[in-house]
Amino acid sequence: MPRGQTTTQSTSVRCPVDHRAAERAARALPGPVRRGVYLGIGALSVGAGIFGIVVPIWPTTCFLLLAAWCFARSSPRAERWLYENRVFGRYLAAYRERGVISTRVRRGATIFLWSAILVSAVLAAGHLWLVALLLLVAAAVTAHLYSLPGEG
Numbered sequence: 001m002p003r004g005q006t007t008t009q010s011t012s013v014r015c016p017v018d019h020r021a022a023e024r025a026a027r028a029l030p031g032p033v034r035r036g037v038y039l040g041i042g043a044l045s046v047g048a049g050i051f052g053i054v055v056p057i058w059p060t061t062c063f064l065l066l067a068a069w070c071f072a073r074s075s076p077r078a079e080r081w082l083y084e085n086r087v088f089g090r091y092l093a094a095y096r097e098r099g100v101i102s103t104r105v106r107r108g109a110t111i112f113l114w115s116a117i118l119v120s121a122v123l124a125a126g127h128l129w130l131v132a133l134l135l136l137v138a139a140a141v142t143a144h145l146y147s148l149p150g151e152g
Contacts, residue, residue: 026073035074042070042078053088056116057137064092100151110142 026034045067052060064082071079083089094100117138124130 038070038074042067056113061095101148103150106145113138113141
């Protein structure tokens with residue numbers, strides 16, 4: 001597979017990050033420094049993921065998956081906390097392990113997304129281009145949510 005590309009199920013998705021180069025750079029750091037860098041990036045990613053829970057067009061899952069990846073390389077305790085978290089632990093584990101999203105989460109995310117987008121569109125009613133952009137983003141996020149395999 002070409003560098004910088006990942007495969008998701010049967011389709012290829014272009015990733016702008018050269019993961020192999022990032023891994024090589026991280027391995028060049030001394031152990032305690034590397035652990036601290038991974039732990040710091042993981043903590044920032046958890047914060048960004050939590051921010052994404054309340055901001056409709058900000059991604060949540062990708063930041064939490066990045067946090068899990070970083071914690072797996074720096075702190076088993078932090079990784080365990082992430083996957084045992086009562087708010088998002090089981091959903092994160094289901095997405096990571098089986099690539100699925102529950103029907104309840106998909107429905108709730110869609111309702112919250114469209115509610116926030118519609119309120120934003122009403123507030124931005126004087127700017128037609130902004131309303132169109134908001135609706136386009138909401139449609140794209142909805143399409144993505146419904147393109148993921150579901151589970152009960």
